[in-house]
Every structure is written in C-alpha cells, then in structure tokens.
Amino acid sequence: MSEDGWFSLVDEAQTNLGLALNTPTRKAAWLVLPNPPATFGFREGETLVKPVMKSSSTYAEWIRHCRRLKVIVDTADGKLSKAAGVAEWDLELAAVRV
Numbered sequence: 001m002s003e004d005g006w007f008s009l010v011d012e013a014q015t016n017l018g019l020a021l022n023t024p025t026r027k028a029a030w031l032v033l034p035n036p037p038a039t040f041g042f043r044e045g046e047t048l049v050k051p052v053m054k055s056s057s058t059y060a061e062w063i064r065h066c067r068r069l070k071v072i073v074d075t076a077d078g079k080l081s082k083a084a085g086v087a088e089w090d091l092e093l094a095a096v097r098v
Contacts, residue, residue, distance in 0.1 A: 013083035016069035026062060028052040039079035 021027045029049040034040055040048065046059045053059050063080070066072035073083050 013069075013071045013073075013086045017071050017086050020062075020066045020069050020071045025053055025058075029059070029062065033082060036081050036084055039075050039077065039081045041079050045080060 021030050029052050032048050032052065033045055034048075042063065045063060046056060049059055053062070063072060067074070067080075071083050071086055072080050075081050
C-alpha cells in the first residue's frame with residue numbers, strides 16, 4: 001500500500017509471486033512450467049499444466065494474471081518465460097505438498 005493509501009503493483013516478480021500462486025492448483029501449475037532460461041508458448045504452457053489445471057479458460061485467466069504481475073514475462077521471440085529470480089521459489093513449493 002502506498003503512502004496515500006492506494007494499493008499498487010510492485011515491479012518485483014518475487015514479491016508478486018504469492019499473489020499469482022494463491023491456490024493449490026496454481027502452485028501445482030507453476031511447478032510444471034519450465035524454469036528460465038527456457039521459454040514456452042501460450043498453448044504449450046496450457047498443455048503442460050493440463051494435468052493440474054483442467055480448464056482452458058482458467059489457464060488463460062491465470063496466465064494473464066501472471067503476466068500482469070510480471071512473474072511471467074514476454075520474451076524477444078514472442079514466447080513466455082518465468083521471470084528471473086522466481087525459479088528458486090520452485091524449490092520451496094516442491095518442498096511443501098501443494
């Protein structure tokens with residue numbers, strides 16, 4: 001929250017990651033996406049998370065949310081990637097049953 005009482009997005013992927021991974025399904029989906037520097041296309045990501053996130057519309061909404069929070073970023077080749085600095089979170093998530 002800012003000094004004037006407004007909520008705002010922080011431009012730090014690590015800080016925003018908890019907002020994107022706020023359900024067990026989202027945490028499980030995050031773990032199956034490749035870590036940087038690997039990239040993935042929108043549809044490829046949808047296929048990867050299908051075992052844990054059944055609905056295409058749920059995936060689309062979630063990935064849009066992740067991009068807004070900058071935990072998923074666009075790459076120069078038009079694909080997507082987890083933001084730098086969030087891969088170590090995968091180890092913490094994997095240690096805790098999701």
